[in-house]
Amino acid sequence: MLDPVLARIDSDLPQALDRLTEFLRIQSISTDPAYKDEVEKAADWLVADLASIGFAAEKHDTPGHPMVVAHGQAPDEASGPHLLFYGHYDVQPVDPLELWDHDPFDPRIEERDGKKIIRGRGASDDKGQLMTFVEACRAWKAVHGSLPLQLSFLFEGEEESGSPSLVPYMEENANALKADLALICDTSMVAPGVPSIASQLRGMLKDEFTLKGPAMDLHSGHYGGPAINPLREISRIISSFHDVTGRVAVEGFYDDVEEVPAEILRQWEASGFDEADYLANAGLTRPHGEEGYSTLIQQWARPTLEINGLWGGYQGAGTKTVIPAEAHCKLTCRLVGAMDPADIRSKLRAHVEAQLKPDLEIEWDMDLDGSAASVMNTDRPEFEKARLALSDEWNREAVFSGMGGSIPIAGHFKTVLDMDAMLIGFANEDDRIHSPNEKYDLDSYHKGIRSWARVLAALAG
Amino acid sequence: MLDPVLARIDSDLPQALDRLTEFLRIQSISTDPAYKDEVEKAADWLVADLASIGFAAEKHDTPGHPMVVAHGQAPDEASGPHLLFYGHYDVQPVDPLELWDHDPFDPRIEERDGKKIIRGRGASDDKGQLMTFVEACRAWKAVHGSLPLQLSFLFEGEEESGSPSLVPYMEENANALKADLALICDTSMVAPGVPSIASQLRGMLKDEFTLKGPAMDLHSGHYGGPAINPLREISRIISSFHDVTGRVAVEGFYDDVEEVPAEILRQWEASGFDEADYLANAGLTRPHGEEGYSTLIQQWARPTLEINGLWGGYQGAGTKTVIPAEAHCKLTCRLVGAMDPADIRSKLRAHVEAQLKPDLEIEWDMDLDGSAASVMNTDRPEFEKARLALSDEWNREAVFSGMGGSIPIAGHFKTVLDMDAMLIGFANEDDRIHSPNEKYDLDSYHKGIRSWARVLAALAG
8 A cells, every 4th residue: 555655755746845835935924913814825725735635624713813624534444543633834934034045935945965955934844844744645645545544634823823722723623623643743853864753842831020129220329239239139039040050949840850761761862862963053062951961851851940031221332320120031941741830830939039138029920821741642552653654764763752842732632632642743953943044854855745654554554 | 708799699599590591401412413513502601601700711622522611810819729610511311301391401490399499401410510600600700800719610511421532631731721629519418408528439340241152042942951041141140249248259359448437437427318218219128238338338438249231032022932142241330449440340350250151151341441439638628618618508517428429520630630629519319310300409509609609718718
């Protein structure tokens, strides 16, 4: 069954690239209302493309951008799990435009560092990745007239703007969306050429506070000395967040954190993750996280407390002798294991409030959400089947890898639809997603399509 | 000699207020090139006003705004020191304009909290204050036809933009400017109704640095943990500047700092400084400086290290999961005693650089200047004569007070012209200088003019 599908994928690659190029031309920036029509257009494009393969696809309105949903026929001889594939058709904004080598919505196939790439906004995140799956389905249908198992699609147009409509939509359409396993193609490979299934994702907690001291900005000649300075105080508070070993010093922060099991650790260490390369990409010579943990564990399996924004006082040219009335801090925590965002938020806030001196007041932003970490259910037989299928395609053992980032959708499938999710992606670390000159390797696209054909065969078999 | 002069001042007060009002209408904002003609106009106004009293005043060009210089005739019977009076005719910008009760350049006499004030930009800083001296001279000339001692005037138009032309001008015109004692009217009274001679001013050191970590902004999912975060690092560095008692922890910072002599301290404590009022004006309930020092000493006689600006990462709405490539800090130190700005700068920089971890780099701003503290030579007989003259006018013992701010001109008179300076001012803490709704009390103006008449008589006598 599989070989003719793979052959079809190879021969159809130029057309598959044309389709991706057409899709990338649509300026589906979801955060900017000026692009609302373009987001609609991308949804329509997907509906039409899925219909051309033979899927009954529909565009469903939400309070924000539409969902595209399609259901395939179950095969004549029902076999394998019912799969729900998720991807997103919206893209990040393109600023700063002047840093792009060419129009981000005029995608081009180029050669760079000896490999072919397609460059344009969304090439990797997520239009290129989602199309690897769509093209695999197209080849199956072209060769065999049907897919080897039952399949549904859910494409979202708000992922880059926080997915406000997603959970309500899933809740309202639970029956239609419920399947046996979700597939998500929105992740990277551990290293170039190393096929990877994400086995765990970190969660995230966001918070923000304003520290208020004097009643108004003061003159540092007149009040310097007696006045409390919120910039000095916020620095003291931030420096209390970690001890000298790099461990977060908030009481109870690690209560629900467990060490990585030895077996997982062995897998990760054999995954091909290149520590020196990873650090050098960021201009670093060594890891700066918790002492006693490797770079890889610091990134995938340890929680963090990071300051993302800090400001107060005068930022212009020259000097202003001001003691400002307030200072501001934005922070995020990456969460692992069973850490509960609400619990960590309250511990963090208690830590900060315990540091306040007289004449200081604090205001917290109340509107920030959080998501717990996700650990994939890799004991399900589909994971090992997929791993072997990926290993066959890439001629290299596929790995279960951790991930430092947060993909809340995986958790939503579990909590709203009680479904496990499997995350397989073919992006590379140098794809510059969210940045100027985003690209996707043609190798990722071609072998990605072939990978999904193999995974479908393996899960159906 | 004095009584008819005081009587003349009283009877001429309405005209003196008219002259001040006219002077305040000129929009002599020195920092904004758009107001260049207005600054010229203020200089011309002063030349004409001094000429109307009988002084040969001239406007002298500089690379920036002009100096106004005038020399009075020595009295027939030469007596007393040759005095050089300094003031500045430029004013601060008026933003934010919407916070003014009326046009800042349409000065009005109003009643507020039971006292009469004149409200407008420059009413206190420094047009109102400098006119107290000019009006005293006018009354002397009107009554006696001449002044009781030899007098010169130096009016600057760049004080609010850092006085770039002042020292070069003083150096080039040293012979013409040299006198026995400089008088400066640009300071406040310790408390309302308490006539004050500033006996010491703090100096200032400015510095600014950028802390650089990763080669570019990083994603906190991808790099959170292993990456060094410049916001966390700059907070750690800033929090190392002070120990838990509020003392600056930079090695050698206090090497040239001495305790306030007991006699000076007794004077200060009797000066009428109202600690609770001073703190409450800033919304504070207690002093936050070095433990073991009173609010007044913290403000007047102890050095500080203040953060005036701090920023890095994302400052917009919502969250951005960024680990920024760099962080920025602006700081100033107030200096006392013999502290040398260059020495303190090198100690401060050494302190910061000793805190740097691997993968951090620092860039210092190289263009920032500093000025040492000034201690007035209160042993000169003129100080005690002036103090008694002020006490007579205000019916309250005049005090020698410290000052937390920095007035570099006092140091320039010493270093460039080898002249002592005496600072007497009639401003009040609530004059809102540099802020919207600047005002000057009519009491400050009237009794200020009378005070100078008495001081001139005392110094001549």
